[in-house]
Amino acid sequence: MTVRPDPDNNETTALFDLAHFSGQHVLEIGCGDGRLTWRYAARAAHVTAIDPFAEAIRRAKENLPSELRYRVELHHIAFKDFAAASEPSAFDMAILSWSLC
Amino acid sequence: MVHALEDIHRLLRPGGDLIDIHPVLEAPLVEVYQGGKVIFTESWPDYSGEDYRQAEQALAQVVARRLFVIDGSGEFDFLTYGSSVAELRNFLAEAGAYEERPKDDAVVARESELFAHVEEIMQAAGEGAEVADHEKARITRLKPI
Numbered sequence: 001m002t003v004r005p006d007p008d009n010n011e012t013t014a015l016f017d018l019a020h021f022s023g024q025h026v027l028e029i030g031c032g033d034g035r036l037t038w039r040y041a042a043r044a045a046h047v048t049a050i051d052p053f054a055e056a057i058r059r060a061k062e063n064l065p066s067e068l069r070y071r072v073e074l075h076h077i078a079f080k081d082f083a084a085a086s087e088p089s090a091f092d093m094a095i096l097s098w099s100l101c
Numbered sequence: 102m103v104h105a106l107e108d109i110h111r112l113l114r115p116g117g118d119l120i121d122i123h124p125v126l127e128a129p130l131v132e133v134y135q136g137g138k139v140i141f142t143e144s145w146p147d148y149s150g151e152d153y154r155q156a157e158q159a160l161a162q163v164v165a166r167r168l169f170v171i172d173g174s175g176e177f178d179f180l181t182y183g184s185s186v187a188e189l190r191n192f193l194a195e196a197g198a199y200e201e202r203p204k205d206d207a208v209v210a211r212e213s214e215l216f217a218h219v220e221e222i223m224q225a226a227g228e229g230a231e232v233a234d235h236e237k238a239r240i241t242r243l244k245p246i
Contacts, residue, residue, distance in 0.1 A: 002183075002184055002188075003181060003182065003183045003184075003188055003189060003192040004181065004182040004183075005179075005181045005192075006179050006180065006181070007180075007182065008180070010177040010178055010179060010180075011122070011177060011179055011238070011240075013177070014122075014175050014176075014177040014238075014240045015120065015122070015240065017175060018120060018173050018174075018175065018240055018241075018242045019118060019120050019242065027112065029105075029109075032196065079105055079108065080104075080105070080108070083105075083108035083109075083111070083112060086112055088111050088112065089111075089112070089113065089114040089115070089117075090112055090114075091112050091113055091114065091117065092113070092114055092117050092118070093113075093117055093118045093119075093120065094109045094112065094113055094117070094118075094119050094120070095119075095120045095121075095122070096109075096119070096120070096121045096122065096123070097122050098122055098123055098124070098238075099123075100102055100105070100106075100121055100123055100156040100159065100160070
């Protein structure tokens, strides 16, 4: 019994065609359980991944690969609140991963 | 949504990138695969795509206001396979897919009918058959102006 999301890596291929992560400080908005985050985070300098759903962030923290522990920060917070508490020009890249809706 | 894009504009350094990924305005499909081939395909019942239409409008609005400029885009197929209908539906429910609004009884009945049919097809197809949720998605790179 298994569920296999995007086993052909079509999403990652499309992402790497458009986004160049080397040296970048990335904000991912709506990271969910980290499914997409883990696929690109090793290429970035640092990733701040946020999601408003506590259960999603709990699962993301559980699933965070150990090699990404010092590169990825996960926060349970709504984007509106995160933005209000953040400095301008703090990120090189923002990713809306299926979350602008 | 526009307000969120304005906040993102403020958080990005000049010359930074906004990457948006969201489904296209096209009903996702339920498919059954056997031996790598599609043996059944049908649209999800009662798919409105209203949230994604609003996302497209919000992006168009910030581009029209010259807050961002579109710097590149592409489309891709996103498939989620399950070895059973129940497993796939549970996974999608946990991910919050297609839950944007309460479903009326008629829609729930159509979904039940569709998935009962899918289960019959999978049983007939034998071991190794998989059910898939098939969405098309658009990825867009925008630059803050």
